[in-house]
Amino acid sequence: MPPSVFDTHCDGPGLLPTTVPWSRLYSTYRRFCCDVHSDIPIPTPSSAPGHDLRGKTVIISGSNSGIGKEAALHFLECGATVILACRLTATHEQHPEETRSELLTRTGADADRVEVWEVDCSSLASVRAFGQRWHDSGRTCDILVNNAGLSPGKRIITDEGFELTQAVNFLSHTLITFYVLPSMRYSAAPRIVNTCSCFHAGGQLDFANFNNEKHTPGGQSGVQWYCDTKLRLLMWTVELQERLSRSDDYRHVIAHGVHPGFVGSNIWNNPNFQLTPLVTPLLRRLISRFSITPRQGAFVLIHAALCPDLGLPNSDSSTASPLDDAKHAGANGGDVANGGKREKAKQPSPGLSAKFGGKYVNRNIVDIRRPECDDILARSRLWQRVLEDTKAEQLGLAKDLPGHLPEILAFK
DSSP states (O other), rough: OOOTOOOTTOOSSOOOOOOOOHHHHHHHHHHHSOOOOSSOOOOOTTSSSSSOOOOOOOEETSSSSSSHHHHHHHHHHOOOOOEEEOOOOOSOOOOOOHHHHHHHHHHHHOOGGGEEEEOOTTTTHHHHHHHHHHHHHHHOOOOEEOOOOOHHHHHHHBBSSOOOHIIEEEEEEHHHHHHHHHTTTSSSSSSSEEEGGGGGGGOOOGGTTTTTOOOOOOOGGGHHHHHHHHHHHHHHHHHHHHHHHHHOOOTTTTEEEEEOBBOOGGGGOOOOOOOTTTHHHHHHHHHHHOOOOOOHTTHHHHHHOOOGGGGGGGGGOOOOOOTGOOBOGGGGGGGGTTEEEEEOOOOOOOOTTHHHSSOOOETTTEEEOOGGGGGGHHHHHHHHOOOOOTTTTTTTOTTTTTOOOHHHHTOO
C-alpha cells in the first residue's frame, strides 16, 4: 500500500502500484536527446489568431533577461500591459528598470504599459509581498508566466529552510499562482505558463529529500536539484489543471508546463554556476554549437500562452475578443465589465479543461512526460506538500480550489 496523500515527507516517490517509472537509460535519453533545435517562425501580432492582447495584462517572473525578456517584448508588441516581476539585486543580469527602458524603446509602447514589480523568488516572504500587492491592486491577470529559475552551483539552504533551487524553481511559482489565480476568474480566456524543462526527465522524486535533507549529490553545479524541481513543477502543473477543471470559478483557466529548448541565455552566467575545468570548455562549445537564441527560446512561452490549439475549444469557453462590445476595461486587463462591475468569465463544463490543459509543451509540440506526472496519488501528495510549505491555508490562499479526490483519500 502506498503512503497516504497526507504523508508529505515519505521516503521515495510513493507512487501508485500501477505507475511504471522510466528506466534510467530512457530517462537519460529523454533528458539529452529530445530538444527541438530548428528555428521556429514566431508569429506576429497581425498574422496569428489570439495575438491581439490590447486591454490585457501579462505577468512574467524572471523577465529582465533571457527568454522572459523576449516573451515580454512579444506580449508588448501584441498590445498587452506587461508586469516584469523580478529581483532587483542580481549583479549578473540586466537591471529590470534598464530592461523596461529597452522594451519601451524597441516597441514604442506607452510608458504605462511596462511595469517593474519587485519579487525575489528565493524568498517566500518577498513572494507574499508581491502577491499581496497584486491582490490589493484589484486588477485582472490574463496571462501568468512563471519563468524565473536557476541552477545554484552548490547546496544553499535559505533563511526559510528551503534548498535554494526548490524555493526559486518551484515553491515561488506555486505561491505566485495562488495569489494571482483569484483575479483570473474575471479574464475571458486566461492561461498559466510554467517554465519546466526536458531535464524533468532526469528528476528524482523523494518526498523526504525536497530540501536535500539526505545530502545527496547535486551533480555538476547542482544540475540534479534543477532536474528534481522541474519534475515537481511539471507534476504540480498537471495537478493544478485537474483541480482547475473541477472548480466553480477557474474551469476556464488553462495551465501548461513548457520546455524552451537548449537556450544560450543568461542562466549560464550565474556566478554560482560552477563546473569542473574539464566540463566548462565542453559546455561552452555545446552552447556555441547547439544552443538557440533567447528569442527562439521565448517561442514556447508565447506559443503556450496564445496558441488557440492549446486552449479550450471555441464552443466550450468564453472566447470573445477582449474588445468585443467594449466589455473589457483596459485598466483592468481582461476584466469583463457590466456598468463598471467585474463579472466572472463563462465556465466550460466540469472536467473539460483537464483534457486540453496540463500539457508538456516541448517548444512547438505537445510531448510525452514522466509517468510520475500522471500518478494522481503522487501529484496530490505534492499538492498537499506545497500547501504546507507555502502556508497557503494560513494565508487564505487556494481555499476556493477543490480538495483531494475521494479515491485518493482512500489511501491511508
